[in-house]
Ligand SMILES: Nc1nc2c(c(=O)[nH]1)N[C@H]1C(S)=C(S)[C@@H](COP(=O)(O)OP(=O)(O)OC[C@H]3O[C@@H](n4cnc5c(=O)[nH]c(N)nc54)[C@H](O)[C@@H]3O)O[C@H]1N2
Ligand SMILES: Nc1nc2c(c(=O)[nH]1)N[C@H]1C(S)=C(S)[C@@H](COP(=O)(O)OP(=O)(O)OC[C@H]3O[C@@H](n4cnc5c(=O)[nH]c(N)nc54)[C@H](O)[C@@H]3O)O[C@H]1N2
């Protein structure tokens with residue numbers, strides 16, 4: 001190695017797996033990226049996307065300087081000019097029309113971004129609007145809402161104890177493509193293979209025979225949208241056959257078992273067989289096998305959450321895990337204990353306020369606030385149909401809702417009608433083309449990293465901090481500075497507002513709270529002493545240090561020498577392993593009763609709606625589901641040549657029986673029509689989808705005028721969310737139905 005060559009270690013921020021990367025940098029340029037074999041969690045694994053952080057950094061279309069729209073065309077400007085325009089427009093709108101005239105949408109990459117994790121809040125607080133939207137309501141919100149009712153907080157989501165389980169049932173997840181979600185597990189496929197090698201069984205419930213299903217011992221081709229019925233019938237089978245055994249380890253902490261069993265009694269395997277498309281015998285076998293396994297875990301993912309009964313299905317996953325004795329035990333469904341603190345390691349353990357919704361309602365459809373948000377599906381109408389109460393301005397951060405959220409054409413038109421829009425984003429894409437100002441953060445390689453959100457769903461308790469691999473461009477702000485400054489400007493502090501002051505304030509607030517909190521390891525300590533120890537360099541690193549030091553393994557500023565701290569993580573660039581998951585009930589609970597509230601009334605009440613929906617499923621001829629591909633990442637990695645080359649992937653998969661019936665030929669174009677929209681897509685005839693189901697991936701539909709994604713435009717594909725219906729949602733969480741959309745398909 002020559003003198004100017006160095007090796008950097010960095011956690012990949014592209015998906016939830018969080019793989020460790022080994023990055024070779026030569027003369028200031030990245031020359032190679034491969035899996036870090038010494039990473040304590042990923043041990044060298046990476047997928048084809050991980051090594052493309054270099055291409056992403058070098059992508060000439062990636063924005064390096066702010067863009068401002070002039071006469072309908074985006075032009076590059078200096079940072080000062082961009083800030084001036086925002087300072088001129090945004091506070092004026094707020095002043096004239098009030099805080100609620102501004103809406104915010106936060107997209108998926110902000111969950112993998114330390115800057116955003118810490119300073120989105122600064123922006124939100126400064127804006128003070130209740131009109132907050134995010135990708136959560138087109139994703140995992142139902143899973144968190146169910147957990148929040150049952151366990152008391154939306155961060156207490158059980159994950160499958162993947163490395164120890166003997167029986168894994170994956171419902172509506174395809175980790176061979178997605179690398180896992182709400183289950184942080186680098187090399188998910190390898191972990192599944194090791195499970196099977198030790199004699200464990202894999203069952204996959206999915207309307208498509210996915211790569212994961214192909215690896216499974218059993219594939220159950222369920223009808224989309226009906227997982228709640230299947231799970232309810234599994235629970236009923238356990239009750240009928242005397243298989244229920246919650247287990248001595250948690251029994252005294254679980255309430256409501258008998259009530260749940262009674263409420264689910266009408267959902268017998270026979271009653272749900274036609275609706276689910278799964279035979280009563282198969283449903284019974286699923287229940288028996290799970291109960292017979294020495295340990296087992298049911299894991300539901302996006303196919304279960306983005307449906308009309310997303311919250312119920314997620315709850316019933318917990319119910320089935322509990323009734324089969326697998327809650328909170330090795331090999332079952334367990335709770336991670338995040339190293340950098342979390343809502344379930346702070347405060348008084350075992351009991352809390354529980355969960356509630358409805359602090360505010362949307363203007364048009366009166367949707368309640370859930371987890372501080374409104375449904376993403378309500379954005380368009382809140383802009384166009386809310387009269388004087390309408391959203392006049394929007395800020396988007398790391399989101400592409402025009403491709404990712406329902407009734408996309410309508411949202412596209414609505415964004416065009418805003419008085420003012422600011423986007424914090426690295427691309428000029430289908431959404432940001434509507435922005436008056438685009439503020440680009442540094443590239444993924446130019447920032448430090450710690451996966452604050454996703455390590456809270458990890459199958460081992462690990463911590464890994466990465467320093468920035470490359471320096472930030474001369475004169476450009478870091479992402480946290482952009483977010484904080486945007487907030488300060490919105491609050492009327494002017495274009496020269498100093499983001500460091502917001503950072504200082506946030507940190508001071510956290511320290512103040514901790515020293516006054518009897519359950520904090522720094523309770524009673526001096527605020528100034530702690531602030532001094534954290535240093536004077538503003539930014540996410542010192543806040544992270546504080547969170548690590550006051551977390552459950554923390555060094556606590558000298559009180560626990562050798563404990564977690566930023567310094568410790570810097571000494572260990574391959575990460576620090578705090579061991580396998582451990583039982584956490586009752587300490588994890590934050591419910592008012594101090595028990596696992598399995599029969600929470602909100603969830604129980606929704607069962608009537610489930611029962612009433614059964615006949616409709618039985619009558620549904622054709623529904624649309626999505627799918628993911630290993631080389632895609634939602635809507636935004638299609639500008640990387642190595643990831644999109646090859647066969648076009650945006651195809652409509654149709655079962656041969658349906659193709660025959662509908663007169664569709666492989667390779668020909670079909671028109672797909674839903675209640676709200678219509679599109680043309682090339683047909684791929686394949687028996688990997690079950691009859692009655694067609695599949696189209698989301699995140700395509702590039703090449704719009706005014707975008708700058710030259711590679712993506714060449715393989716534009718179509719936007720599947722033109723077909724998803726903004727009216728169709730899970731009312732408990734406000735999450736959209738993106739799977740199981742009724743459609744008709746005709747040959748064009
Ligand atoms: N039909 C259908 N629709 C779906 C889904 C589905 O399965 N089917 N899945 C849903 C799911 S799970 C999700 S999470 C959503 C995703 O929905 P979104 O989060 O709205 O969309 P993404 O495609 O992830 O777009 C991310 C945006 O962030 C930008 N970006 C990338 N990195 C950064 C960064 O570090 N900082 C900033 N500021 N910007 C960055 C990208 O350029 C892009 O504009 O889509 C949902 N939509
Ligand atoms: N390569 C790649 N990886 C990704 C992403 C990506 O876009 N590309 N996105 C990331 C994000 S933001 C997320 S949230 C995760 C999602 O992670 P996963 O949940 O694993 O996502 P998918 O691969 O879409 O798997 C969902 C499966 O549900 C099935 N399905 C559809 N409808 C139903 C139904 O009603 N019932 C059942 N049982 N199954 C159904 C689909 O056929 C599909 O196979 O992936 C993350 N990882």
Ligand code: SF4
Pocket residue numbers: 012013014015016017018019045046047048049050051179186
């Ligand atoms: S699996 Fe996810 S985290 Fe790992 S390299 Fe691929 S994109 Fe990155």
Ligand SMILES: [Mo]
Pocket residue numbers: 108135139140
């Ligand atoms: Mo997602």
